[in-house]
Amino acid sequence: MASTFRAIGSSDDEIERLKFTLVSEDSKGHSCQYCSVLSINFRRLIDGRVEASSDSYLDTTEREVRRKAKLGCSFWAMICDRLAQMTLTQKAKNILGGMPDDLYFSTDSLWGWRNNRFLEALEGEEKSEFLRLWRKSGVDWHYAFERPCDGLDFASSLRNQSRENAVSSDLLRLNFFSNGDYFRLYLTFGLFGDASFLVLIPPSKKFGINAKRMDIASPMNLEPSSPMTVDLIKCWLQKCEFQHRCGLFDLPSSMPSMILRVVSRDSAVLVEVTPGMRKRYLALSYCWGQGTQRLLLFRSNKPILTSGTGIKISQLDATIQDAMITTYELGFEYLWIDALCIVQDDEDFKAKELRKMGDIYRNAAFTIVPSAAGDVREGFLKRRLSTLERIVPAEGRPQIVFMMKAEWKDERSNETTPFSAILQAKELQGDKEPWYHRAWTLQEALFSRRRLQYHEKQTTWRCYCAGEKILDHDGWFSRSNEGSGHYLSEVLGHVTRMLWNRQNLPHTSVVFGYWYSLVYEYSSRALTYFTDRLPAISSTAREFASILQDHYVCGLWASDLALGLAWKTAVSYLSYDNKSVKEPSWSWASYIGTASWNRGECKRSLDFQVVRFSELPVDPFRESGSIEIHIRGLLMPFSYNFYLHNEEYSVEMDDDVSKNPELTVLTDYYEDSRFGDSPETEIHLLPLIVTCSLKVQGLALIEDAQRPGKYLRVGLFIRRRIWAVPDDYPEDHDIEEDSEWPDDAPEDYQSQLRSAFGGEKNIKEIILI
Incomplete structure (x- = not known):
């Protein structure tokens, strides 16, 4: 079956007509x-x-x-x-x-x-x-x-x-x-x-009216699988291809090793891709959910699935069925789905395909994303609940959805247009849709040049191949209900455009900022297997390595290691378990939780130097191993006691020498067996950066009792007020709050930093593990 489109027109007027009709039932x-x-x-x-x-x-x-x-x-x-x-x-x-x-x-x-x-x-x-x-x-x-x-x-x-x-x-x-x-x-x-x-x-x-308004939306398209919805999506595709000529219908530069050929609405067959085969295909990015899918590809059933008998679509889980039906209805023939195109019990094949994951989504004409479905059994083409069905009044209470008269007046043309509008009580903002909670889907989104996304209340079309992101929708378009949050949408947009437009790359510091923002989002997402912590973002890391021309080391970048090591954990009640937590302790990838970084401009401690890394793994993008970092820097010992501070588990210490009590250590884990049972234990402070607000951040370390000279990260410290205040400085001002890099900061910050952490005698070479 060739990829064809029925001539339905793709003008803005036709798109508006279809939308208007689609939302009428709501x-x-x-x-x-x-x-x-x-x-x-x-x-x-x-x-x-x-x-x-x-x-x-x-x-x-x-x-x-x-x-x-x-x-x-x-x-x-x-x-x-x-x-x-x-x-x-x-x-x-x-x-x-x-x-x-x-x-x-x-x-x-x-x-x-x-x-x-x-x-x-x-x-x-x-x-x-x-x-x-x-x-x-x-x-x-x-x-x-x-x-x-x-x-x-x-x-x-x-x-x-x-x-x-x-x-x-x-x-x-x-x-x-x-x-x-x-x-x-x-x-x-x-x-x-x-x-x-x-x-x-x-x-x-x-x-x-546009999606920036928080108080205005559109009625919903209640039938995402209707023929008229299919016509609307085809209009989006045609408009995308012919207006900004993004190559939507170009043949891919490469293909996955296996691909599904959707023969009809009822059947499909698995195809082994030959070296010269080039066919337009779609990809699916979805949530597997709990339990086992009804059909997975194994070595044992591969001969059957690739034979003429093929696959009966009715025997598949709902999301897989809907993806195949969507592919067929939109005029495409080939579809890639991980569960059916990766041999699940062939580790070599699986590793090979996972290394190509970025290219698989990159070369797809577009990716189908059922973001509202948290389980493969849910599907995404079922009828949506109407506004009246969603906003059900409590027992004995009046209906709170109203049909109102409305009027539009254009003062430029003095034209007045009457119409009807719906006034509804605003629903409470819900959580992000399930797809945004899964770690693997982040890089699937980044590598997808275009996304046909099925939200809870709307279907959207996104194309990142134009100069600006192209966004369209079939109805509801309140920005507050997009399903992901505005901040994440902005970050994904910046990074996706960067991946597709290598001609106008931002400054290196901006690219590093994109990486830390992505890891912040990624590390908050769920993984079925924690061993996938690095593999599930490995394709993204490869692209960043190509852009930065930098060495990737267990989730961080060699040339920005001072800032990279200064990650902060989210407030949590996690306990350290030496059976489940893997080394290296200095990487966010070993931490079971969300990691974040200082977002302002900062300066690196000039005393901090990376001497060398231990032997790196064969595939540094997917493996961490037990990488050790030999570093040289200020290392200041401290004795401490725990206490609860601002609902964060932290350590605070008094420095009798400098009369400086403004030092806080944010421990990575609430309970950490590495500290031992002593009420007072010596830790070591390794300064890394000075932030734009003149706060020193660095690693809180303890020496491994079994491996002298080697140090484990146990938290992040923040030290304030190490700067000398001028005699004429206003009493009602705070030098840290007033100062910003680079103009207002003390020029001698390094000497002041060294002095605050014990001077040259504390410059040592250690090994981080």
Whole structure:
């Protein structure tokens, strides 16, 4: 079967038409004659900016609100509940008497203890009603003020949490006036903070709404496997190929050793790739989950899977089935899946294919990513839950998804467009999708030039082959629900573009920064086998080694070892176990947990020098071995006692010589048998770097009792206030907080550093193990 496309057009207008139709089934909510008087108004200003106006309001009374709620209007029932909660809150405050001022400026989500105080003050039915209103609201109302009052709103945005390039809103605001007889209900937008509500509007270029807005999204495409969705994806592919000519349909430069040929929606056959074979193929990046897959490739069943009998797709796990169906429906013939294209019980074959993992994903036309599926049995083409199905009101509570009138006005053309929008209570931000928790998938994402990704609420298309990342979606596009987090998306974008555009490489220090950011993310992810700690990022490391022209040593870089060794562990309750923790102790790869680095500019201690490494393993990208580093540097002994400091397990010491108590050691493990049972044990401090805030960071080491002269890492130390303060320095300033490299730092930092750690007599050559 050749890779073909039905002529469906790929213009922006066609894409918009398909999206508009696809999300129509999710464009539903409560609407009745009593709440239809309110509307949401958008406008594009002369300068092109988009804003929501706040001139939609209604004056009403509590009696009128209760009447409309009893007549079955869910919108006014929601407002009625809020008014009742405010009344009970005010009564509880009156009973309790004086309350702290900040009580009136706290969000419901952050003041559970205050609500508990209110609950204690109320009795009987009032207490039960307050508990019902508080616990089962379904709406995160932001502010609670006394009522009645002059013009104060109880649901205005958080003014102290602005976000760059983001607009958020609470959308609903009540104003109470001094006579207490009536109030004004606004439908409005704030500028800062998190949203209590979201507005869902149809996808349209005309509206100019983008994913940077945190309060506006689109209804969802509920059928990710529908023929119309397939047509939309084909439009994305055609647009990607013909508008920026990224080579989507070019033949690959190399192929995996084995590949699946998808013959139909029902069958596939495993093909051994010959040396000259070049066929366009897709790759799958997914979560295996728990247990064993229904079908894996072994030496015993390889003859059957490569024969004419092949594979019946219906016998495979749901995610594998969906990937094959997607491949076939989009007009592609070949698909690579690790479980079926790597011989699982042939270690030599497996090692060979894993070394090629970067090229396998790099050469795929694109990668299919079911990021919302945490297990291969889940699949990703099933129907999505609608907004109404997702936001189910608690028992006895009103519906909190509303169909509203909306209006778009373009001040540049003076054109006004009416449409319908959905106002929904904002859901709590969930955790990252399962795919983002797996260690292996990080480099699969990095090497994928293009990703067709099936999220929980949307399907997205990403292409990194253009000058800028191309991103499209089939519906929902709130940035806060992309599934991965904004920071990770930015890092992946920078690194992916760097891997694909070697002509404009950033400065070496920036590339090192990318590496440390990747390892921070990678080390927080899960591995089934800890022995895969280095192999699962080995292909990425090979690419960085090519860019940096540097030696890779157990997860670190030889030319940046001073900073590389200064990794910090996350706060945790891990215990050291000499049976499971492997050497070398100085590498993050031996630590079972998240590692992070100082992100600011820093200077290396000039006394720190790498003399040599012990013999490196045959494949340094996949193996750590027991690499030893012979180094020369300042080595200062200290005796210490443990104590709990700021919820981090650390060591703090007083230096009677320099009268400097500002030294903290953050131990890698909460319980560490290497310290022994003595309450006071000697450790050694090895300074590595001076940060931009003039703090010294370095290794906390202990000498191995069985191997004299060899030292184990047990933590990271931070030493402050080693700099002499000038006589004329302002008393209300902190030299560490004020100084930044390179202009404001002391020029004699090295001599000051050496002096603070015992002078030249403490410069020694040791071995890190």
